[in-house]
Amino acid sequence: MDIYTIPVRYQDSFSNLDEFKLISKIIDQLGSSAAKDIIVPPGDDAAVWMNSKNSLTVATVDTLTEGTHWxxxxxxxxxxxxxxxxxxxxxxxxxxxxxNYLLIAITLDTSTTEQNINMLTEGIAKSSTVHKVKIAGGDITRAHTNIISVTAIGQITQNNPQSNYYPIMRRNTAEVGEFVAVSGYPGTSGAGLNILEANIQGTLDAELITLHRQPIARIELGVSAAKAGIKCAIDLSDGLVQDLEHIAKASNIGIKIDTRKIPLHSTAYNLLGEQKTLDLALGQGGEDFELILTGSEQHLRSLHTIELPVTIIGKTTLKHPGQVKVYKGTDEEYDPPQRGWNHLRND
Amino acid sequence: MDIYTIPVRYQDSFSNLDEFKLISKIIDQLGSSAAKDIIVPPGDDAAVWMNSKNSLTVATVDTLTEGTHWxxxxxxxxxxxxxxxxxxxxxxxxxxxxxNYLLIAITLDTSTTEQNINMLTEGIAKSSTVHKVKIAGGDITRAHTNIISVTAIGQITQNNPQSNYYPIMRRNTAEVGEFVAVSGYPGTSGAGLNILEANIQGTLDAELITLHRQPIARIELGVSAAKAGIKCAIDLSDGLVQDLEHIAKASNIGIKIDTRKIPLHSTAYNLLGEQKTLDLALGQGGEDFELILTGSEQHLRSLHTIELPVTIIGKTTLKHPGQVKVYKGTDEEYDPPQRGWNHLRND
Structure with a gap:
């Protein structure tokens, strides 16, 4: 007998539901995405897993709050x-x-329905499966809003077990004279949101809306890029200009990009026009979860595939360290209407 | 030049403060509790540290929300x-x-003052120093409430590098015929809160209020107990009866405890009386962060010190599996007014 097998009588809202039963129910719902084969699986004070040898542990936490992030x-x-x-x-x-593993802290508004908690759990489970990660633990609390905070813990393995070199990409390792590339089609998530807001109905837009609602992280590209010798990367979460600025500031280099080289999603282009799609890519949108990479032309081109294009959009430069300049073509400087998204600002 | 050295112009509330500047400021404030000597310190997409050899990684997340937890x-x-x-x-x-390392996700109400953010950070830094942990990363978001979610990642090392045995304590490993012990003085945190609520002023109560506000986790006791051969433990966060129930259910054994053996804090006893202090220990209070341990009398007694008493309060039993019975002395069963705290219930 285990505390996680107690039957639960479902309620319309969770406010009267026992915390431990709710955790149990959520672990059940997670199915194969709950890490059951680790040394101590979800349900105890903490999760326990064996360290792999010859690897670095890498960990991050990211929070989404209702009203701000969705x-x-x-x-x-x-x-x-x-x-x-x-x-x-x-x-x-x-x-x-x-x-490899996730710890998920969920804060729920007491009026959140049983159905919505089920949907949240299903989305967590499905995305975890797609990204090949397991949920090793979590916490559930209540407040006056809905918040989900995800800790991801993973690893970087040596290229060669005999060497002491770990292929890590960082934001402070860009160098002058490198090329700047981006994966996929920046602005796509923002285009999906625009189409939703404008209530543009059709078969063409379904793909964009899905890309907005259920984006995919570029895990394989990240690993490949690091192993190929790329030293500097960032994920595209705040918009191209702002994320490039993070690299420029951390690396103390300048970056210039050419708007005409930015790959735009053809459906977004057709529905919203070139200018709007471009502005979404540069900073009106966000949360594309593509990767921005800097490196040699050869390294960057080696990462390009038809399924996931990696496109060179600019170069690093000695001039204007810490800043990002946007050009239309090679000469006309372009000042985008929004350079990125800041989650703490009031909008 | 690094993005984390940009000077910040402080505001009365943080709503107009730039997210990245706020993170920078908080990293600065963390001082020596920010993990600066790891491979990738706070400020990048994720923190990176080397795994120790011959150790297990152990990770947990715990959230406190305003109004529910404080x-x-x-x-x-x-x-x-x-x-x-x-x-x-x-x-x-x-x-x-x-x-070893913490990741801290903070959600702030937009009306939260600069001063309060500073105090929050100072409390995080001080408690981290006391508990000998380093902050390796985090995330800051805004919502309509204040929430702090802490992921702790640590390790368990083999007793002997040649063996494959790791001294882990779990909640599902209690066995029939063991003794049940608790560290420190359960109910102390609840007594501190009661004194605050009753506005009892005096020099005697200052210690209890501090124990309520700034509790200490029993890290050294946990490590010593596991290395001494204790197999089953849980931390005392919801009240004695409920936390013992977690052990009883997970281990499928019964537990009986004797109220007369529960060590009560003398100041709480003097100010609130025996009955009230006992009821706080059993379930009206919570968040003492003492450890409950089960094991042989010899093992448990070996852990006792004057600085941190470890007191035997009961036994495990074959009878009533999954349940906890409370006795006054050996015969009279006692039904405490509250058996524990459930953070998801409406109160």
Whole structure:
């Protein structure tokens, strides 16, 4: 007999539900995404797993809050659970790490329905499966809002067990004279949200809306890039300009990009026009979870595939350290209407 | 130049403060409790540290929310920061693990003042120093309430590098015929809160109020107990009866305890009386962060010190598996007015 097998009488809202029964129910619902084969699986004071040899542990935490990171009218609880996992594992992808385990802290408004908690859990489970991570533990509390905070713990393995070199990508390792590339189609998530807000209905937009609601982190690209010798990366979560600025400031180099080289999603381009899609990519959108990488042209081009294009959009420079300049073509400087998203600002 | 050295112009509330500047400021404030000597310190997408050889990684997350886990009239933000660290590392202590690194997810109400954010950070830093853990990363978001979620990651080392045995304590490993012990004085934190609420002023109560506001997790006891051969433990966070029930259910054994053996804090006893102090220990209080341990009389007695008493309060039994019976002396059964605290219930 285990405390996690007590039958639960479901309520419409969770406020009268026992904390431990709710945790049990959620562990059950997680199915194969709960880490059951570790030394101490979910349900005890803490999760325990064996360290792999010849590897670094890499860990991050990322929080999504209702009203700031998602709106109930454009994201279901399934989507929120999905994206919370993506956002955390994307941070590991940006280091070249493979995520292994998650700890999930959920804070629920007491009026949140049973159905929504189920959907949240399903989204968590599905995104965890897609990203090949296991949930090793968590915590559930209540407050006057819905919040999900995901800790992702993963590893970076040596290229060669005999060497002491670990292929880590960081944001402070860009060098002057490198090329700057981005994976996929920046602005896609923002385009999906715009289409939702404008209530543009159609078969074409379904893909964009899915990419907004259920984004995928670029874990394999991150690992490949680090192993290929790329030293500097960041994930695209706040918009191209702002995320590039993080690299420019941390590395003390300048970055210039050419708007005409930024790959735009063809459906977004067709529905919203070039200018709007571009502005979404530069900073009006966010949470694309693509990777920005700097390195040699050869290294960057070796990462390009038809399934996930890696496109060179600019260069690092000695000039204007800490700053990002956007050009239309090579000469006309462009000042985008929004350079990125800051979750702490009032909008 | 690094993005974390940008000067910050302080505001009365943080709503107009730049997220990255706020993170920078908080990292600065953390001082020596920020993990600066790891491979990738706070400020990148994720923290990176080397795994120790011959050790297990142990990780947990614990969330405190305003209104549920603390009240603004009895806890300062300093106390909240302090207790959030204690609560997470206490979960590792209960496994016999040594906490090493923390990831801290903070959600702030936009009306939270600069001063309160500073106090929160100071409490986090001080408690981290006391518990000998380093902060390796975090995330800050805003919402309509204040929430702090702490992930603690630590390790369990083999007793002997040649063996494959790791001294882990769990809640599902209690056996029939063992003794049940508790460290320190259960109910102390609840007594501190009662004294605060009753506004009992005096020099005697200051210690109890501090124990309520700035509790200490029993990390050294946890490690010693596990190394001494204790197999089963839990931290005392919900009240004696409920936490013992977790052991009883997970281990499928019964537990009986004797109220007359429960060690009560003398100041609490003098100020609140025996009955009230006992009821606080049994379940009206909570968050003492002492350890409950089961094992042989010899093992348990070996852990006792004058600084931190470890007191036998009961036994495990074949009868009533999954249940906890409370006796006054050996015969009269006692039904405490409250058996524990459930954070998801409406009160």
């Amino acid at each position: 709106r109930a009218d454009t994201m279901s609880f399934y989507d929120v659970g999905w994206r919370a996992i993506t956002a955390s594992v994307s941070d590991l992808a940006a280091m070249g790490a493979t995520p | 009240r603004a009239d009895t806890m300062s933000f300093y106390d909240v920061g302090w207790r959030a660290i204690t609560a997470s590392v206490s979960d590792l202590a209960a496994m016999g693990a040594t906490p």
